[in-house]
Amino acid sequence: MFDQQRMNIVIVGHVDHGKSTVIGRLLADTGSLPQGKLEAVKQQCLANARPFEYAFLLDALKDEQAQGITIDAARCFFKSNKRHYIVLDAPGHIEFLKNMVTGAATAEAALLVIDAKEGVQENTKRHGYLVSMLGIKKLVVLVNKMDLVENSQEAFERTVAEYTAFLAKLNLEPIAFIPASARSGENIVSPSETMPWYHGKTVLGQLDALEPEGETEKIKAPLRFPVQDVYKFTAQGDDRRIFAGTLESGQVSVGDEVAFLPSGKQSRIASVEAFNEGPKTTAQAGQAVGFTLTTQVYIPQGELMVKVNEVQPIQARRFRANLFWMGKAPLIQGKDYKLKLATRRVPVRLVEVLNVLDASDLRSVVGKQMVERHDVGECLFETLKPIAFDPSALIDATGRFVLVDDFEIAGGGIILEKVESKETVDQAHVRKREQAWSTGYISAANRAAACLHHAKFVVFSGPPEVGKRKMAMELERRLFMERRNVYYLSDANLNGGLDQDIRVLMRDKSEEVRRLGELARIMTDAGLIFITALGGADEYDLLQLKTLNLPNEILVVHVGENPPEQFKADLVLPAGIDPKEAAEKVYQLMSRYQILEYFI
Amino acid sequence: MDHLDRLEAQSVYILREAYKEFKNLVMLWSIGKDSTVLLWLARKAFFGHVPFPLLHIDTHFKMPEMIAYRDRAAKEWRLNIVYGENKEALEKKLTYPDGNLDRLGCCKNLKTEALKHTLSGEWPRWRFDHNLGQYAPDTNQEAYTGVIVGVRADEEGSRSKERVFSPRDAQNDWDVGDQPPELWRQYKTDFAPGTHLRIHPLLEWTELNIWEYVEREKIPIIDLYFDQGTGQRCRSLGCWPCTGKVDSTAKTVPEIIEELKTGKFANIAERSGRAQDKEGGGGLEALRRQGYM
Ligand SMILES: Nc1nc2c(ncn2[C@@H]2O[C@H](COP(=O)(O)OP(=O)(O)OP(=O)(O)O)[C@@H](O)[C@H]2O)c(=O)[nH]1
Ligand SMILES: [Mg+2]
Numbered sequence: 001m002f003d004q005q006r007m008n009i010v011i012v013g014h015v016d017h018g019k020s021t022v023i024g025r026l027l028a029d030t031g032s033l034p035q036g037k038l039e040a041v042k043q044q045c046l047a048n049a050r051p052f053e054y055a056f057l058l059d060a061l062k063d064e065q066a067q068g069i070t071i072d073a074a075r076c077f078f079k080s081n082k083r084h085y086i087v088l089d090a091p092g093h094i095e096f097l098k099n100m101v102t103g104a105a106t107a108e109a110a111l112l113v114i115d116a117k118e119g120v121q122e123n124t125k126r127h128g129y130l131v132s133m134l135g136i137k138k139l140v141v142l143v144n145k146m147d148l149v150e151n152s153q154e155a156f157e158r159t160v161a162e163y164t165a166f167l168a169k170l171n172l173e174p175i176a177f178i179p180a181s182a183r184s185g186e187n188i189v190s191p192s193e194t195m196p197w198y199h200g201k202t203v204l205g206q207l208d209a210l211e212p213e214g215e216t217e218k219i220k221a222p223l224r225f226p227v228q229d230v231y232k233f234t235a236q237g238d239d240r241r242i243f244a245g246t247l248e249s250g251q252v253s254v255g256d257e258v259a260f261l262p263s264g265k266q267s268r269i270a271s272v273e274a275f276n277e278g279p280k281t282t283a284q285a286g287q288a289v290g291f292t293l294t295t296q297v298y299i300p301q302g303e304l305m306v307k308v309n310e311v312q313p314i315q316a317r318r319f320r321a322n323l324f325w326m327g328k329a330p331l332i333q334g335k336d337y338k339l340k341l342a343t344r345r346v347p348v349r350l351v352e353v354l355n356v357l358d359a360s361d362l363r364s365v366v367g368k369q370m371v372e373r374h375d376v377g378e379c380l381f382e383t384l385k386p387i388a389f390d391p392s393a394l395i396d397a398t399g400r401f402v403l404v405d406d407f408e409i410a411g412g413g414i415i416l417e418k419v420e421s422k423e424t425v426d427q428a429h430v431r432k433r434e435q436a437w438s439t440g441y442i443s444a445a446n447r448a449a450a451c452l453h454h455a456k457f458v459v460f461s462g463p464p465e466v467g468k469r470k471m472a473m474e475l476e477r478r479l480f481m482e483r484r485n486v487y488y489l490s491d492a493n494l495n496g497g498l499d500q501d502i503r504v505l506m507r508d509k510s511e512e513v514r515r516l517g518e519l520a521r522i523m524t525d526a527g528l529i530f531i532t533a534l535g536g537a538d539e540y541d542l543l544q545l546k547t548l549n550l551p552n553e554i555l556v557v558h559v560g561e562n563p564p565e566q567f568k569a570d571l572v573l574p575a576g577i578d579p580k581e582a583a584e585k586v587y588q589l590m591s592r593y594q595i596l597e598y599f600i
Numbered sequence: 601m602d603h604l605d606r607l608e609a610q611s612v613y614i615l616r617e618a619y620k621e622f623k624n625l626v627m628l629w630s631i632g633k634d635s636t637v638l639l640w641l642a643r644k645a646f647f648g649h650v651p652f653p654l655l656h657i658d659t660h661f662k663m664p665e666m667i668a669y670r671d672r673a674a675k676e677w678r679l680n681i682v683y684g685e686n687k688e689a690l691e692k693k694l695t696y697p698d699g700n701l702d703r704l705g706c707c708k709n710l711k712t713e714a715l716k717h718t719l720s721g722e723w724p725r726w727r728f729d730h731n732l733g734q735y736a737p738d739t740n741q742e743a744y745t746g747v748i749v750g751v752r753a754d755e756e757g758s759r760s761k762e763r764v765f766s767p768r769d770a771q772n773d774w775d776v777g778d779q780p781p782e783l784w785r786q787y788k789t790d791f792a793p794g795t796h797l798r799i800h801p802l803l804e805w806t807e808l809n810i811w812e813y814v815e816r817e818k819i820p821i822i823d824l825y826f827d828q829g830t831g832q833r834c835r836s837l838g839c840w841p842c843t844g845k846v847d848s849t850a851k852t853v854p855e856i857i858e859e860l861k862t863g864k865f866a867n868i869a870e871r872s873g874r875a876q877d878k879e880g881g882g883g884l885e886a887l888r889r890q891g892y893m
Contacts, residue, residue, distance in 0.1 A: 006603050058760075074760040075753040077806055084603070086804060098781035102763070105783045134783075215601065228613070229620045233649045236678075242647060246613050275644045276817060286601050288612035290647060301620065326781055340786050402783050407790040412783045 003083040005212050010104040012131065013113035014121040015092035018144040021182040022113060023076055023089050024054025026204065029189035032078035033057065054183065058089050082208035092123055097374055098326040101130060101412065109138035109210055111203070116155055116179070117148040120162050128163075129362070129376060132170045133322060133414060135396050139167075139174045140206050146195060147181045153197045169362055176206050218285035222310035223250030224390070224398050226342035227260070227303045231290070242273050242290040243299065245343065248397035251284035252291075252307060260303040261388035262315050263565065267293040298562040300538070302344040304388040304398065313388045313398060316418040318351065321401070324376040327410025331371040331379075331403070336510055337410075341401040344387055347510040348403065349425050351380040371411070378416075382425050384510055385540040389415050426547045434551065439525070447527030451485040455524040457554045458586070460533040461542060466560035466575035467582070468533035474583035476531055486529040513541045517548025524552035539564030557586055604813050608644065611801040613785065614764055615645040615748070618799045619652065621789040622746035626719070629654040629681070631666040632837040633821055634750035637810050638802060640819050642748075643677070653680040653727075655744070657718065659710040660690055661697055661839035669822045674728045681728045682738055684718025686710050697841045710839070719744045719796075748799045754806045764803055765789065768796045808860045815853040826851050 011019045027033050037057065045052040058074045074089045088103035104110065110131045114124055131139055141163060149155035156179045167174060178187055179198050186192035189204045201209060228245040232238075252258065252269060259266045272280040273290035283289045291305075306312060325331050331350055339348035356368040356377040371377040392399025392414035403411040423431070448454050458475065460468040469490065476488035494516070502511045516532070523530040534541075542564060546554045558569035559582070571589055573582050601609070618625060627642065627650075629635045642650045656670060674681045689695060689709040696706035717723040725738035753760040763779050765787035780788040791797065805813075814821055827833045832845035850856045 004603050006606075075803065076760065077754045084806075099779065102779075102782045228616050231646065233646070233651065236649050238647070238649065240647070244616055244645075244647075246609060273647055275646075275648045276640075286606065286609060288609040288616075288645070338790065397784075400784060402786040404790050407788075407792055409781050409783060409786060409788055412781075412786075 002081070003212065006084040006086060007109065007207075007210065007212055008086045008088070008107045009109045009111060009207065010088040010090055010107035010136070011111045011113060012090045012100060012104060012127040013092055014115065014118070014123040014127075015094075017092060017113045017115040017118065017121075017124075018182045019092060019113045020055030020058050020089050021053070022111070022142065022144065022180075022188060022203065023087050024057040025182050025185050025188045026087065027057060027076060027078050028054065029185060030078050030080055030204070080204055080208050083212075085207070090127075092127075094123060094126075094374060097126075100127065101134070101324075101326065104131060104134050104136065105412075107134075107136055108213055109140065109207070110136045111140050111142055111207070112174075113142045113144050113182075114159055114163065115145050115148075116143050116159060117145055119159055120166065124163070125166055125362070126374070128167060128172065129170060129357075130324060132172045133324060133376070134412075135392070135400070135414070138210055139172060140203075140210075141174045141177045142182075142203060143177060143179045144182050146179045146186065146192075147184065151179075151181075151192075151194045153179075153195075156198075166362075175210070176200060178203055178206060215284075215286060218249045219251055221249035221285070221395055222312075223252050223258075223305070223307045224248040224313070224342075224395055225250075225252065225291075225305040226344065226398070227299060227301050227305055228343045229301050230299060240273065240292055241296075242292060243305070244288075244290040245305075246288040247283055247285050248342065249285045249395050250307070250310070251282060253282040257308045258293075258305050259308050260297070260299045260305050261313060262386040263299065263303055265297045265299060265565075266308065267295045267297050270294045304342065304344070306388075313390050313395075314418045315386050315388050317384075317386050317424065318380065318382045318419045318421050319389070320354070320378065320380055320416045320419050321413040322376065322378055322416065323371065323403075323411050323413035325371045325373060325411045327373060327405045327408060329405065329410075330373065331377075331405075331411060333369065335405075336384075338404040339381070339383055339387070339401050340404065340409075341387055341389060342398050346387060347384040348381050349384070351382050351425060354378040354380060379413075380419060382421075384426075384544065385538070391415055391417055424547075426544060430547055430550050444525070444527065447485075451527055453484055453529065455527050455552050456529045456590070457520040457524050457545070457549045457552060458529060458531040458557065459542065459545060459554065460531075460557045460559060461537050461564075461569070462535075462559035462575070463561060464535055467577070467579060468535070468559050470579035471557070471559065471573070471582040471586075472531045472533045474579040475586050478583045478587050479529055484529055485527055486531065487523065488531045489523075491533060491535070509536060509541060513537065513544055514548065517545045520545065520549045520554075521552065524549060539567040542569075543567045555586075555590070557582075604809065604816060607805055607809055608641065608813070610804065611638075611641045612645040614787075614799065614801040615642055617787060617789065618746060618748060618765075618801075619646070622797065624742055624744045625652040625746040625748065626655045626682070626744040627652060627748040628715075628750070629656050629670070630750075630837070631656070631662075631670050631822060632750075633810055633814065633825060634752060634802060634805075636819060636821060637805075637813055638748065638750040639673075639679075640813075640817060641801060650677070650679055652748075653682045653744075655718065655747075656681065656683040657711055657714045658683045658685045659714070659839050660685065661695070661710070661841055663824060663837070663840050663843075665822060665824055666837065671728070673820075675730070675733070678730060679728070682725050683735070684714055684723055684725050686714040686717075687723070689713070697839075703842055706842075719747065745795070746797045746799060748801065750802045751800055752805050752807070752810075753803045759803075762798075762800055762803055763788070764800050766798045766800065767791065768798060808857065811853060811857045811860065815857060821853070825856070 011023055013019050028038055041056050042052050058076060076087045078085050088107060090100040090103040114120060143156050143159050160177045179195055180187035182188055186194055187202045189202060191202055225245050225247050227243050231242045231244055254269050254271060256269045258269060270292045272283050274280055333350050336347045339346050353369050356365045356371055356375050358365060390398045400414045402409045460472045462468055472488055476486050479486040498515060499512050520530055542556055556569040557571045559573045560575035563569050563572045629639060686709055694700055694709055696703050718725055720743045721741040726735040727738040729736045751759050763782055824834045824837060827849050831847060831849055833848045833850060834843060835846050850859050
C-alpha cells in the first residue's frame with residue numbers, strides 16, 4: 001500500500017565512495033528525473049569531453065562539477081511504489097562536515113556508503129559517530145563499488161566485520177549491509193546478477209522496508225511545549241494573548257493545568273487557537289499551535305510549558321553533554337557562548353572538557369582543555385540562567401542544543417545529565433578575584449567613617465518607560481543634598497563608551513551585565529552609593545550583578561509590572577509614580593537598612 | 601498528522617522564528633501559487649494576521665489578471681502590501697519585450713535590480729492605503745534585511761542546496777560553498793551587522809504538495825493556472841512574454857493534482873515554460889547568484 005507519509009533519508013560516507021552516484025541511480029532508476037535530464041547531462045559531458053557521472057545529476061553547482069565533489073548537501077525528491085522520499089546527499093569531504101551535519105540532522109534514516117576497495121576510512125567512522133549523535137536510529141550500510149573487488153563475498157564480509165565492530169562501540173546496530181555497484185546499478189533498484197551469493201534486499205527494497213517513525217510514542221510522552229513567541233495583535237483588533245509554539249511531545253487539552261519553566265508560573269489552558277480550522281480543544285505532538293490561558297501571567301518566550309501532573313523536566317544550570325564542534329575557533333573556557341535549546345536562548349560557558357575523542361577512531365585525546373574543529377567531546381557546561389531540559393535519551397527535542405560562537409552555529413550537543421556543584425563559574429571567579437583584591441592605605445571602614453555612610457550599589461530595574469531613570473536621578477539629588485558620596489551613571493554613557501564594542505554585536509545583555517557588575521564592584525570599593533537604571537534585565541541578571549558586586553551590597557528597586565519572583569527586589573514601585581516620591585521611598589528604605597547609619 | 605500537516609507545521613515554525621528574530625522583515629509575493637501558499641501559511645502562523653509587509657515587484661509585463669488578483673486580496677485580507685519597480689529601465693525601454701535586451705538581461709533589470717533597490721529602500725516604494733483604496737508613496741525607506749521567499753528545493757538544482765535561513769552579504773551575494781549549518785530546528789539567527797537574510801519556509805514542499813494544500817485549505821488561486829477552454833494553462837507564472845503555457849485541460853485544483861500524480865507532467869520540469877532559464881550556461885544559478893529569487 002502506498003504510504004502518503006514522506007521519509008527523509010541522508011546518504012553519508014567517506015569522500016568519493018559513491019554517495020552521489022547512489023542517489024543519481026535511485027533517481028534515474030525510479031524514473032524520478034525530469035524528462036530529458038539524463039540525456040541533457042550526458043550530452044553536456046560529451047560536449048565537454050568528460051566521462052558522464054551520475055553525480056552530475058545532483059552536484060548542480062558549477063564548482064562541484066568542476067572539482068567532481070559534492071560541496072553542499074542537496075535535497076532530492078523521489079518516489080518508489082511505497083512512498084515519497086527526500087534524500088539529502090551529504091558531502092564526504094571533511095571540509096564540508098557542517099553541510100553533512102545539516103543534511104543529516106533532519107533525517108529519519110541514514111544510508112552509509114563504503115567503498116569496497118578502499119574499505120572503512122576516517123569519515124566512514126566520523127559520519128557513523130555523528131549519525132548516532134544526531135539521533136538517527138535507522139542505519140543501512142551500503143558496500144559500494146563491488147565491481148572493483150570482483151564482486152567477492154569475502155571482501156564484502158571483511159568490510160562488514162570491520163564496520164560492525166566499530167559501530168558496536170557506539171551501541172549502534174545497522175539494519176542491513178548491502179553489497180552494490182552504484183555506477184552500474186547493481187542492487188540499487190534492481191537485484192544484482194553479478195553477486196548471486198547475496199540474497200538480501202536491494203537498497204530501494206531496504207528503504208521501502210523501513211518502518212516510519214510512529215507518532216504514538218511522542219504523543220504518549222509528557223507534554224513539552226517550548227514557547228516560541230507570545231502574540232497580541234491588538235492593532236488589528238485582536239485581543240487574544242496567544243502563546244505560540246510547536247508541541248515537541250505529549251498532548252494538552254483545554255482545562256489542563258500547566259506550568260512554565262524555569263519561571264515556575266502556573267495557569268490553565270483556556271483555548272487552543274488555529275486559523276482556518278474548526279474549533280479545537282486539544283493539541284498533540286508535532287502540531288504548531290497557539291494557546292490562551294485562563295489567567296494573566298507574564299511568560300517570556302523561551303520558557304517550556306509542561307503539564308503539572310506529568311513527569312517534570314530537569315532544571316539546572318550545570319550539565320554534562322556530548323558535543324561535536326564545527327567552529328573555526330575552538331571551544332574554550334572563559335568565553336561566553338549562546339546556547340539554543342528548543343526555544344530558549346541563554347549565555348553558556350564551558351566549565352571543563354572531560355574527554356575529547358578523535359571521532360575517526362574513537363580514541364580519547366587526554367589532557368585537552370579545548371574542543372577543536374571536527375572533534376567530538378564530553379564537556380561540562382554552565383548556563384548563566386537556569387534551563388529546563390530532559391536527558392536526550394528520554395526526550396530528544398528538549399535534550400539537545402546548539403552553541404553559537406560569534407554569530408555562527410559552531411557546535412551541537414546532547415545532554416546526558418544534570419551536574420551538582422558547590423559554586424557557579426561566577427562565584428568561583430569572585431572568590432579568586434577577592435583573594436587577589438588589593439587596596440591602598442584607605443579601608444572601607446575609613447571611607448564609611450569619613451563619608452558617614454556605607455557603600456551601596458542601587459539598581460532600578462523594570463520594563464521600558466516606567467520612569468526608572470528619573471527616579472534614579474532624584475535619588476542621587478536627594479542624597480547629594482545631604483552631601484552623601486553618590487553617583488548616578490546613565491546607561492547611555494556605557495552604551496557609547498565602555499560597552500560600545502559590544503552594543504552592535506550582542507543582542508543578549510549578558511556581557512553588559514557582567515561589565516556593569518565589575519564596574520559596580522570598583523565604584524562601591526571607592527565608597528560610593530552607586531546608582532543606575534537597567535532596562536530589560538531579568539532576575540538572573542540581577543542575581544549576577546549581586547554576585548559580581550560582592551563583597552559589597554546591592555539594593556534592587558523594581559519599577560512597574562512583573563517584579564522578579566525568585567530573586568526578590570528590595571522595593572517594588574508602581575510604574576509612573578512621581579520620581580521625587582519614589583526617591584523618598586528608597587531613601588527611607590536606605591535609612592532603615594542603616595546604610596545611612598551615620599546620619600543623625 | 602498526514603504529510604501536509606507536517607509540512608504546514610514546519611513552515612509555521614520557520615515563519616514564527618523569522619518574525620521573532622528579525623525586525624525589518626518582508627515577504628515576497630509574486631501572486632503565484634507558491635507565494636500564495638506562503639501567504640496562507642503566514643496567516644496560519646499568526647492566527648489570521650500577517651504581521652509584516654508583502655512586497656511585490658511589478659515588472660509591468662505581468663499578466664493584468666495578476667495585478668487585479670493582488671489588489672483584491674490586499675483589500676479582502678487587509679494586507680500590508682508594498683510594490684516596487686525599475687522605473688528607469690521601463691522608461692528607457694531597456695527590456696526584452698521592447699526588443700532592446702535578451703531575456704536574461706531583462707530579468708536582471710526588471711526583477712533582480714528592482715528587487716535589490718526596493719529592498720534597500722533606495723528606490724521608491726508604493727504602499728496600499730486601505731483608507732484611500734489605492735497605492736500611495738511609502739514613507740518608510742528603511743532597508744528590509746530579512747526577506748521571506750517561497751522557493752522550493754525541487755524546482756531546480758541550485759535551489760536544492762539552499763538553507764532555510766540563508767545569509768547574503770550586503771551585495772546580496774550568496775556564498776554557496778560556505779553556508780551555515782542547520783541542526784535539528786536551530787537555524788542561523790545571529791548576524792553581524794549588515795548581513796541580509798533570505799528565509800525559505802517552503803524548501804521541503806514539492807509542486808504536488810503545493811496543490812494538495814491549496815485543495816485542502818481551499819486557498820483562492822488565480823485562474824491563470826487553469827485551462828479556461830483553450831486546452832492550455834500556466835504551470836508557473838511570470839511575465840507574459842516569457843511565460844509559456846502547457847497543454848492541459850485541468851480546470852480545477854483536483855484535476856491539476858491528478859495530472860501531476862499520474863505522470864503527464866511528472867517528468868517535465870516545472871519551469872520549462874520559463875524561457876529565461878534556458879539562455880546562457882548557468883541559467884537560474886547565475887541569476888540567483890546575482891540576487892534573483
Ligand atoms: N567502479 C565503480 N565506481 C563507482 C561506483 N560508484 C561510484 N563510482 C565512482 O566513484 C567516484 C565518486 O563518486 P561520487 O558519487 O561522486 O562520490 P561521493 O561519495 O558522492 O563523493 P563526495 O560527495 O565528494 O564525498 C565517481 O567517479 C563514480 O563514478 C561503482 O559502483 N563502481
Ligand atoms: Mg557526492
